[in-house]
Amino acid sequence: MKHALEIERLFVSYLGNQVVKDITFSVEKGSLVGIIGPNGAGKSTLMKAALNLISKDKGVVKIFGEPLKNWKKNIAYVPQRSNIDWDFPITVIDVVLLGTYPKLGLFKRPSKSDKEWAEECLKKVGMENFSSRQIGELSGGQQQRVFLARALAQKAELFFLDEPFVGIDVASEETIIQILRELKKEGKTILVVHHDLSKAESYFDHLLLLNQHMIRYGASEEVLQPEVITKAYANQFSFLQPKGVEVTS
Amino acid sequence: MKMNMIDFFEALFQYEFLQKALFTSVMVGIICGIVGCFIILRGMSLMGDAISHAVLPGVAISYMLGISFFLGAVITGVLTAIGIGYVSQNSRIKHDMAIGIMFTSMFAVGIVIITLMKSSADLYHILFGNVLAVRMSDMWITVGIGVLVIGLVTLFYKELLVSTFDPTMAQSYGLPNKWIHYALMVVLTMVTVASLQTVGIVLVVAMLITPAATAYLLTNRLSVMIYLAALFGIIASLFGLYFSFIYNLASGATIVLVSAFLFAMAFFFSPSQGLLWKALKARKNRAELMQ
Numbered sequence: 001m002k003h004a005l006e007i008e009r010l011f012v013s014y015l016g017n018q019v020v021k022d023i024t025f026s027v028e029k030g031s032l033v034g035i036i037g038p039n040g041a042g043k044s045t046l047m048k049a050a051l052n053l054i055s056k057d058k059g060v061v062k063i064f065g066e067p068l069k070n071w072k073k074n075i076a077y078v079p080q081r082s083n084i085d086w087d088f089p090i091t092v093i094d095v096v097l098l099g100t101y102p103k104l105g106l107f108k109r110p111s112k113s114d115k116e117w118a119e120e121c122l123k124k125v126g127m128e129n130f131s132s133r134q135i136g137e138l139s140g141g142q143q144q145r146v147f148l149a150r151a152l153a154q155k156a157e158l159f160f161l162d163e164p165f166v167g168i169d170v171a172s173e174e175t176i177i178q179i180l181r182e183l184k185k186e187g188k189t190i191l192v193v194h195h196d197l198s199k200a201e202s203y204f205d206h207l208l209l210l211n212q213h214m215i216r217y218g219a220s221e222e223v224l225q226p227e228v229i230t231k232a233y234a235n236q237f238s239f240l241q242p243k244g245v246e247v248t249s
Numbered sequence: 250m251k252m253n254m255i256d257f258f259e260a261l262f263q264y265e266f267l268q269k270a271l272f273t274s275v276m277v278g279i280i281c282g283i284v285g286c287f288i289i290l291r292g293m294s295l296m297g298d299a300i301s302h303a304v305l306p307g308v309a310i311s312y313m314l315g316i317s318f319f320l321g322a323v324i325t326g327v328l329t330a331i332g333i334g335y336v337s338q339n340s341r342i343k344h345d346m347a348i349g350i351m352f353t354s355m356f357a358v359g360i361v362i363i364t365l366m367k368s369s370a371d372l373y374h375i376l377f378g379n380v381l382a383v384r385m386s387d388m389w390i391t392v393g394i395g396v397l398v399i400g401l402v403t404l405f406y407k408e409l410l411v412s413t414f415d416p417t418m419a420q421s422y423g424l425p426n427k428w429i430h431y432a433l434m435v436v437l438t439m440v441t442v443a444s445l446q447t448v449g450i451v452l453v454v455a456m457l458i459t460p461a462a463t464a465y466l467l468t469n470r471l472s473v474m475i476y477l478a479a480l481f482g483i484i485a486s487l488f489g490l491y492f493s494f495i496y497n498l499a500s501g502a503t504i505v506l507v508s509a510f511l512f513a514m515a516f517f518f519s520p521s522q523g524l525l526w527k528a529l530k531a532r533k534n535r536a537e538l539m540q
């Protein structure tokens with residue numbers, strides 16, 4: 001069986017500094033993977049490079065054994081909230097409808113059934129009552145749910161989410177993780193950049209721990225071993241000590 | 250005022266030059282409104298200003314060589330856009346600094362060329378517009394650009410929307426953002442050329458930004474914003490031309506002033522964004538708390 005995602009010897013520079021160094025891993029279809037590591041570890045950079053949103057220094061990315069470009073329209077990407085212009089004149093339902101664009105092709109407008117599908121996706125994230133609001137009027141968690149609905153509307157095989165849980169309310173976080181688990185059950189492959197170690201084990205079945213270099217990739221409970229974590233967070237001792245992690249240098 | 254109105258309409262029926270002027274300025278109002286929406290939403294207002302000024306040397310050289318204005322304008326416009334990108338990406342010079350340097354330099358080159366080759370009367374007209382001297386060929390060029398702009402926006406509406414709102418998503422599913430950007434720059438130079446005679450180079454940017462910004466204050470939907478911006482462009486052109494004709498003022502200035510007036514109205518009285526309603530609502534909330 002081919003892996004949903006294979007990354008081989010990936011190196012990426014950001015503003016002239018190499019922040020992703022020699023990363024190799026592969027993800028099986030139907031996995032829910034968390035990408036974790038300290039600030040500046042290159043988590044988002046890794047994700048963007050895997051999607052060819054920024055150029056890489058070296059490395060190969062394969063989706064189901066094929067080059068990325070064959071699968072572009074089947075990959076849904078949810079950007080960090082800070083990258084969006086929230087004053088843009090667009091309503092909630094129209095944001096979700098954007099998810100249907102990749103597969104429409106040039107010159108075609110979304111049909112009635114596309115619009116109904118967008119509404120259904122909005123319902124899945126519990127935001128159907130907000131469909132005609134301007135997106136800036138929503139709270140952070142609601143905005144994140146709308147962008148997840150847009151990803152659902154894309155009917156993608158792979159989902160890439162960049163820090164979806166930053167600055168959002170508990171209810172939204174619950175909804176989002178619930179939907180990600182359902183997607184996993186449907187056999188979709190999901191990668192999530194995440195910074196909160198405390199929930200990492202309960203949210204994800206696999207974890208990729210990195211600090212520029214790859215520290216460990218595997219089942220969550222394997223990765224979340226104190227001695228493994230310490231390696232990644234080696235220069236953040238004070239943060240780990242209250243959590244009972246012993247630090248020996 | 251009433252007499253003036255009648256005079257204006259009489260003149261309109263009587264003089265072909267006025268009909269051409271009116272038709273051309275309305276057309277310019279529409280295309281500037283449409284293109285302006287994308288310019289402001291992409292955060293390129295300053296870029297719009299730069300490109301519109303930077304076409305001057307292109308126009309001058311085309312004039313000298315006796316070729317179409319367009320060719321020269323598009324070449325210098327796009328070269329400036331590329332130059333700005335190149336300078337800001339390859340040094341610590343920020344984007345707005347690069348814009349300030351490049352467009353003033355291009356503009357200065359244009360002024361030198363025009364002064365060397367011809368009388369300053371041409372320069373004045375290129376800079377400030379001379380709508381009453383619109384020739385038949387100018388009118389058709391404007392119509393051509395109008396059809397092109399409306400056609401492109403209709404055909405690629407979807408792609409323009411995504412790449413403007415969320416360029417990362419657009420890129421991730423394979424839209425060529427960079428080419429969309431440069432295509433927009435080319436359209437921008439063409440719109441500038443079309444606007445040369447009605448508002449002139451110096452004030453083109455006002456027609457691009459002000460009607461679109463007015464529409465931006467009034468709606469939460471891009472499609473509605475585009476129609477509104479075109480409508481405000483039309484209104485500004487109609488009334489601007491009217492004031493220009495009646496009071497013998499430069500048409501560029503009067504057209505721009507009418508659109509600025511529309512903006513001020515929206516700024517204070519827009520139902521969702523207007524300062525007046527915001528102030529009234531805040532006052533009401535405070536009053537309720539006092540009880």
